[in-house]
Amino acid sequence: MERHETVTDEDPGPLVRLFGLTGGRARPPGETFDLVAIVRTSRLPFEPAGLNPEHQTILSICRRPTPVADVAAQLGLPLNITRVLLGDLRSDGLVTIDPPQTADQTIDERTYREVLHGIRRL
């Protein structure tokens, strides 16, 4: 059974906690970024004490370039909460997030052939 939505208006507890993480914000600061934009940790903070554990986990995950959706899944947090946290880290200069690209900007002939080959060898 597929389940696409959960109505949660009867129990706002977890949501309140989640938005506590973002200071009540539902949208990340700055330029928008895609679900699969690549996030990279650009530097580690001098004073990590100013960051919450989720921020620190993101910095650890993104030492290797990691798409936004994967960051959310690894954190176990909803996407838009993850995005707000990522936006904070970007504002602080701790991560870089690639701007959105169209498929034809990211695919050249070589990539196309690599993708085909990669699927076939699965």
Next chain:
Amino acid sequence: MEFAGSDRLRPAGRSLAAATALKILVAGGFGAGKTTLVGTISEIRPLHTEELLSDRGMGVDDISGVETKVTTTVALDFGRITIREDLWLYLFGTPGQDRFWFMWDELSLGALGAVVIADTRRLQDCFPAVDYFEQRSLPFVVAVNCFDGARRHDPAKVRRALGLDELTPVVMCDARNRASVKDVLTTLVTHAVGAAYQSVP
């Protein structure tokens, strides 16, 4: 498979040298096999995340002046295929309900293409997805999921029933079978980007 020039150094500063994640959308009616298809081909157990929605986010009208209030979460399941280091293919199952179209807008932005899974017992269920991708000019293939006992359909009949143009591929598939899903994806990738390269002598 030959990789022309793969032994050469990548030109400095090219975006293609950077890490890249490509998106493929998997759409279709409720129970058509979206989650199954993603699970069949993903190298990891499909990852699950959620998007919290507000009244505003859901596009409900007549909320001007009302403060944003979160009421709903939309589950989003996705699978991943690692092509090589720093090149990934992500498969996103699209949320089923019509009122989540706005999430499709985001998912389809910059996507490589889409797979529309058709269940021949309820072919009409995939009309909205077909319409959506046609309007957005996002390349897609129709994968007719052949369940046990489901009648084998003639691709030409499916094409006619869905009002597809001649270029859009229609493939028979079994969403539980990896070889079959690989066929669907290679057909999509070739349809979406291959044509540009195949015309080059």
